[in-house]
Amino acid sequence: MIEIRWDWIAAHLDDVAEKTVQHLQLLLIPMVVGFVIAFALAVLALRRPGTVGPVTAVTGLLYTIPSLAAFAVLIPITGLSLMTAIIPLATYTLLILYVNTVAGLRSVPPEVNEAADAMGYTATSRLLHVQLPLAVPLIMAGVRVAAVTTIGLVTVAAIIGGNRFGGLGQFITEGLRTDFDTKIYLGAVGSVILAFLVDGFLVGVQRFLTPWTRARAGGR
Amino acid sequence: MEQLIAFFADAANWQSETGIPNRLIEHITISLLAVLTASAIALPLGFYIGHTGRLQLLGINIANIGRAVPSYAVMVMLLPVMLGLAPVLGYDPRLGLRFFPIFLAMVLLAIPPILVATYAGLQSVDRELTESSRGMGLTERQILVQVELPLALPVLIGGFRVALLQVIATATIGAYLGGGGLGRYIIDGIARRDDGMLYAGVVLVAVLAIGTDVVLSWLQRRLTPRGVRIATDPGVTSASSIDGAEPHLV
Numbered sequence: 001m002i003e004i005r006w007d008w009i010a011a012h013l014d015d016v017a018e019k020t021v022q023h024l025q026l027l028l029i030p031m032v033v034g035f036v037i038a039f040a041l042a043v044l045a046l047r048r049p050g051t052v053g054p055v056t057a058v059t060g061l062l063y064t065i066p067s068l069a070a071f072a073v074l075i076p077i078t079g080l081s082l083m084t085a086i087i088p089l090a091t092y093t094l095l096i097l098y099v100n101t102v103a104g105l106r107s108v109p110p111e112v113n114e115a116a117d118a119m120g121y122t123a124t125s126r127l128l129h130v131q132l133p134l135a136v137p138l139i140m141a142g143v144r145v146a147a148v149t150t151i152g153l154v155t156v157a158a159i160i161g162g163n164r165f166g167g168l169g170q171f172i173t174e175g176l177r178t179d180f181d182t183k184i185y186l187g188a189v190g191s192v193i194l195a196f197l198v199d200g201f202l203v204g205v206q207r208f209l210t211p212w213t214r215a216r217a218g219g220r
Numbered sequence: 221m222e223q224l225i226a227f228f229a230d231a232a233n234w235q236s237e238t239g240i241p242n243r244l245i246e247h248i249t250i251s252l253l254a255v256l257t258a259s260a261i262a263l264p265l266g267f268y269i270g271h272t273g274r275l276q277l278l279g280i281n282i283a284n285i286g287r288a289v290p291s292y293a294v295m296v297m298l299l300p301v302m303l304g305l306a307p308v309l310g311y312d313p314r315l316g317l318r319f320f321p322i323f324l325a326m327v328l329l330a331i332p333p334i335l336v337a338t339y340a341g342l343q344s345v346d347r348e349l350t351e352s353s354r355g356m357g358l359t360e361r362q363i364l365v366q367v368e369l370p371l372a373l374p375v376l377i378g379g380f381r382v383a384l385l386q387v388i389a390t391a392t393i394g395a396y397l398g399g400g401g402l403g404r405y406i407i408d409g410i411a412r413r414d415d416g417m418l419y420a421g422v423v424l425v426a427v428l429a430i431g432t433d434v435v436l437s438w439l440q441r442r443l444t445p446r447g448v449r450i451a452t453d454p455g456v457t458s459a460s461s462i463d464g465a466e467p468h469l470v
Contacts, residue, residue, distance in 0.1 A: 002300045187293075
């Protein structure tokens with residue numbers, strides 16, 4: 001019924017590798033941009049709690065816009081350059097990263113902050129050395145959701161990306177155009193596998209960043 | 221901008237099958253149908269898990285898989301299946317080819333948020349409340365309908381809100397596979413290099429999504445029992461969206 005041409009895949013592994021690398025590139029750049037913005041806004045939220053409402057509302061509004069519309073909106077401006085994909089992808093990460101970073105930074109008990117103040121930490125070093133490490137579990141939860149979501153969205157970006165961008169999603173568009181099932185499945189299954197791998201990797205990163213949670217759970 | 225205004229001003233774009241009203245109706249119809257179909261599956265299962273506390277692992281797994289598998293991937297994978305099944309089942313492959321892969325992907329996508337919101341909502345109900353209801357002689361069905369459901373309603377509506385937004389976004393992508401709806405303007409606008417049509421599609425889709433979001437968040441607030449509204453901090457809804465019915469993009 002559906003014939004997967006494994007030999008075709010085997011003969012095009014370099015193409016698979018190239019598109020996987022682009023997929024990861026389109027994951028990494030928007031995530032870094034999104035995180036820097038979200039983190040800055042979250043730090044602002046600590047100083048001025050009044051900003052949380054408006055920022056959540058605006059990022060939530062942007063998050064609501066269907067992905068195809070968001071990718072299409074920039075075509076007349078940025079054409080088919082990578083920016084057409086990067087800008088909406090970064091925008092979509094904002095809500096999740098912001099909400100989770102704010103929740104993470106706020107989860108630090110007041111006693112801990114007071115102790116840090118009493119020990120002579122400056123506001124900045126308290127943020128970096130006390131609050132941030134303790135916020136890691138919630139921040140990483142947000143990073144994981146944002147990463148998995150972004151990987152799926154890169155695939156959708158291929159619809160408008162032509163042969164320029166879209167990572168593994170390009171296999172899907174090519175497969176649909178040429179009626180070649182192997183390519184369709186390669187792109188679809190490939191991006192799902194990539195999402196699981198990246199998620200697993202991020203779980204590892206989180207364990208590495210928060211060794212104390214392991215020590216606490218070590219008793220079981 | 222002028223092109224966009226010209227598109228909306230053109231009377232031809234308000235008539236016939238390809239006109240704005242019909243595309244909007246197509247988009248809304250398939251979205252509502254998908255959410256209704258998903259509810260028929262997710263609500264009973266969610267009630268069962270939430271009320272009895274059984275099968276929780278199944279619920280969590282469905283939610284996780286739903287989050288990792290994007291609807292676009294599901295849609296394109298169903299397309300060859302539909303084509304392949306055509307000779308076996310003996311139907312014209314062109315018949316449901318446009319509709320079914322898109323619709324099925326939308327249904328599968330809408331199940332996890334509704335399921336998770338249903339059982340998370342029911343589980344958030346204080347156990348002391350259900351136990352005292354039981355002590356007052358309410359039947360299990362009465363506890364579910366009269367105590368747990370009203371208290372879980374805001375969370376439940378939140379699940380529908382997420383499901384509906386995802387489904388609207390997926391219907392837009394469906395235009396790429398030849399489906400109808402507002403996504404047609406985006407796909408056709410790109411193909412014809414007609415920026416007015418493309419922008420009209422973007423604006424209409426965005427307005428539909430944001431409008432849906434506004435209506436459902438209003439409903440969510442409206443249907444929150446007064447006692448709960450007073451008792452809960454406004455920040456709680458956003459916190460529960462982190463661990464409960466997480467937003468998920470398509």
